Amino acid sequence: MTLALYILVTTLSLITLIYVIKFYSNQMAWAQYYRRNNNMPHHNLLLKYPFADKFKNQNTVNILDLGAGNGQESKYFLDMGCHVYAVDMNKMSIKLVNNKASADQKPRLNLIHSSFEKLDWDSLPDFDGVIALHALPFLSKQNLDYVWNKIQHKLKPGGIFIATLFGDKVTAVDSSEITMFHSLEEIQPLLENYKVLFAEELLSGTDDAVVHCFELILQK
Numbered sequence: 001m002t003l004a005l006y007i008l009v010t011t012l013s014l015i016t017l018i019y020v021i022k023f024y025s026n027q028m029a030w031a032q033y034y035r036r037n038n039n040m041p042h043h044n045l046l047l048k049y050p051f052a053d054k055f056k057n058q059n060t061v062n063i064l065d066l067g068a069g070n071g072q073e074s075k076y077f078l079d080m081g082c083h084v085y086a087v088d089m090n091k092m093s094i095k096l097v098n099n100k101a102s103a104d105q106k107p108r109l110n111l112i113h114s115s116f117e118k119l120d121w122d123s124l125p126d127f128d129g130v131i132a133l134h135a136l137p138f139l140s141k142q143n144l145d146y147v148w149n150k151i152q153h154k155l156k157p158g159g160i161f162i163a164t165l166f167g168d169k170v171t172a173v174d175s176s177e178i179t180m181f182h183s184l185e186e187i188q189p190l191l192e193n194y195k196v197l198f199a200e201e202l203l204s205g206t207d208d209a210v211v212h213c214f215e216l217i218l219q220k
């Protein structure tokens with residue numbers, strides 16, 4: 001994929017996300033989001049880490065997909081042969097993730113209808129990878145800190161954590177009460193216990209609708 005196409009796809013998906021945030025207060029908003037994105041491929045950020053190489057000599061690979069949404073990231077790891085734990089508080093998401101898995105993949109798919117805050121973290125195995133794309137910013141700061149700690153605890157040493165967070169320069173969103181926005185400085189403490197393999201700040205759009213996002217690939 002050329003750089004221009006990558007930037008175009010990234011910008012379009014971020015604009016779609018900002019549209020969703022405005023309607024976060026009800027489940028119908030998510031239904032709309034799922035419909036719009038149902039045929040989207042998995043996020044390009046997954047291609048920036050060589051998962052297939054890392055896992056090639058491993059019998060069982062456990063992946064946690066937090067805020068699984070349409071299930072495209074869960075599907076990516078199921079196709080790779082991983083055991084996937086897909087968590088989402090929206091029932092429709094759980095259904096969509098299930099629909100994306102083929103019959104032979106279903107035994108490796110664990111669907112968990114729960115919020116991240118109320119998730120029974122102790123019942124989960126340790127993970128080789130945790131994916132949280134466009135999901136953690138919907139937590140309050142306190143809950144984000146709690147979930148961030150749980151993720152670190154549940155990652156195996158050397159495990160990979162891929163996350164996106166919204167930046168504080170976003171202007172197209174008016175739901176700041178329920179959404180966590182980070183400045184570059186606020187991102188730093190979150191990286192403390194990780195080796196940063198990839199970190200990019202994306203800033204695009206117009207004066208009226210700035211999209212601002214951080215993409216992170218971290219290793220415990």
Ligand SMILES: C[S@@+](CC[C@H](N)C(=O)[O-])C[C@H]1O[C@@H](n2cnc3c(N)ncnc32)[C@H](O)[C@@H]1O
Pocket residue numbers: 017020030037043066067068069070087088089090093114115116117132133134135138139
């Ligand atoms: C913007 S979508 C992202 C979906 C997918 N990760 C993607 O990148 O396309 C956010 C998803 O996170 C889920 N979500 C948001 N806050 C959550 C929470 N506190 N606990 C569990 N799921 C949550 C929503 O239901 C939604 O499916």
